[in-house]
Amino acid sequence: MRKHDLDFERLENTPARRKSRRARFDDEPEPSRRGRLTEEERVRLAHQRADAYTETAIPGGGDRWSTWADGEQGPHPRPSWVITQLAAVDTELGVLKTGKEADVHLLRRGLSDGPQSLLAAKRYRSNEHRMFHRDAGYLEGRRMRRSREMRAIETRTAFGRNLIAEQWAVAEFAALSRLWGAGVPVPYPVQRSGTELLLEFIGEEDGTAAPRLAQVRTDEDGLRDLWYQLVSALETMAAHGLAHGDLSAYNLMVHRDRLVLIDLPQVVDIVANPRGLEFLARDVHNVASWFAARGLPPEVLDPEALVGELRQAAGLP
Numbered sequence: 001m002r003k004h005d006l007d008f009e010r011l012e013n014t015p016a017r018r019k020s021r022r023a024r025f026d027d028e029p030e031p032s033r034r035g036r037l038t039e040e041e042r043v044r045l046a047h048q049r050a051d052a053y054t055e056t057a058i059p060g061g062g063d064r065w066s067t068w069a070d071g072e073q074g075p076h077p078r079p080s081w082v083i084t085q086l087a088a089v090d091t092e093l094g095v096l097k098t099g100k101e102a103d104v105h106l107l108r109r110g111l112s113d114g115p116q117s118l119l120a121a122k123r124y125r126s127n128e129h130r131m132f133h134r135d136a137g138y139l140e141g142r143r144m145r146r147s148r149e150m151r152a153i154e155t156r157t158a159f160g161r162n163l164i165a166e167q168w169a170v171a172e173f174a175a176l177s178r179l180w181g182a183g184v185p186v187p188y189p190v191q192r193s194g195t196e197l198l199l200e201f202i203g204e205e206d207g208t209a210a211p212r213l214a215q216v217r218t219d220e221d222g223l224r225d226l227w228y229q230l231v232s233a234l235e236t237m238a239a240h241g242l243a244h245g246d247l248s249a250y251n252l253m254v255h256r257d258r259l260v261l262i263d264l265p266q267v268v269d270i271v272a273n274p275r276g277l278e279f280l281a282r283d284v285h286n287v288a289s290w291f292a293a294r295g296l297p298p299e300v301l302d303p304e305a306l307v308g309e310l311r312q313a314a315g316l317p
Contacts, residue, residue: 038166038194040166040193040194041166041194041195044070044193044194058089059089059112060089060091060112061091062089062090062091063089063090063091063092064089064090065086065087065088065089065090066083066085066086066087066088066089066090066109067090067191067193067196067198068083068084068085068086068088068191069086070193071191071192071193071196071198072173072191072192072193073190073191074177074180074188074189074190074191075177075180075181075189078188079188079200081115081117082117082188082190083109083110083111083115083116083117085111085114087111088109088110088111089109089110089111089112090107090108090109091107091108091109092105092106092107092121093105093106093107093108093118093207094106094207096120096209101124101125101165101168101265102122102123102124102125102168102265103122103123103125104120104121104122104123105120105121105123106118106119106120106121106201106207106209107119107120107121107198109198117201118201118203118205118207119190119198119199119200119201120187120198120199120200120201120202121196121197121198121199122172122196122197122198122199123195123196123197124165124166124168124169124195124196124265125165165195166194166195168195168265168266169192169194169195169196169197169265170192171265171266171267172197172264172265172267173189173192173197175242175264175265175267176188176189176197176199176264177189178240178242179236179237179240179242179261179264182236182237182239182240183236184233184236184237184261185229185233185258185259185260185261186260186261186262186264187199187200187201187202187260187262188200202253202255202260202262203255209253210253210254210255210256210260211253211254212249212250212251212252212253212254213226213249213250213252213253213254213259213290214248214249214250214290216254220295220296220297222257223291223294223295223296224296224300225257226254226259226291227291227296227300227301229258229259230252230259230287231306233259233261234283234284234306234310235309235310235313238270238280238310238311238313238314239313239314241269241270241271241314241315242267242268242269242270243267243268243270243276243279243280243283243310244261244264244266244267244268244279244283245264245266245267245268245279245283246263246266246283247261247282247283247286247287248286248287248290249287249290251263252287268280270314270316271314271316277311277316280307280310280311280314281307284303284306284307284310285303288301288303288306
């Protein structure tokens, strides 16, 4: 064999080299999830990479510039504490809660020589998990226009799970905006950017979060007042055709004797969803059982009667 002849047998048995990825700089932002990204996530990441090369140092030891201009913004009238200046800086202060579908971080947004406010940054995960918690039933009644995207969601591909994460974020932001405008006690939704929600922080100025209802210890009068607050909130939601969908003592907060509903990504349209009334009844029985176990008397609690009242408020037979 001459030197310039090829040994085809050896070449066929040689494993193909994997194309190496372009090296990243140490300070270049990386994607927050694997798999094909949604369009919003791709745009968000492109902006972050551009900022890494062009922005000057962030003042005050902040972690990023305000993302106010990049996101979907909360409803009017906005509370006075919402900071809309683009010169504001966001600073991460720690983790408030970790969950299967999302993590909640404490964030401070403010100007170096101006107002500051605390926010809860809820960040949905995507393809780090096989699927979202019981998402099949909650997604009934929600449809996407593109059949390719619906197939990706149904088969739970990496791209489909990214879409589900974004769909949950969109659904929760829309529900919070609608409910806040209707007077339901929910955190004010400041903005949504991709799969990140920035919400009103429910707690004290020092960053201490308000307790969950499950952590609250009070007397019968206090329990009675909290129960009536909850009934009023459920009635308002039902009048708008909605049920929480996963209500329990762990996604209700109590701040200075005021009840606040949280964790609404799975909010259910009780008219469009075939299982809507089932979710509504389950919500009522879950919380009624908790109040009953804490000593609220039966003459105050009547879950079946309340379910009937909520159906009537929703205009259902």
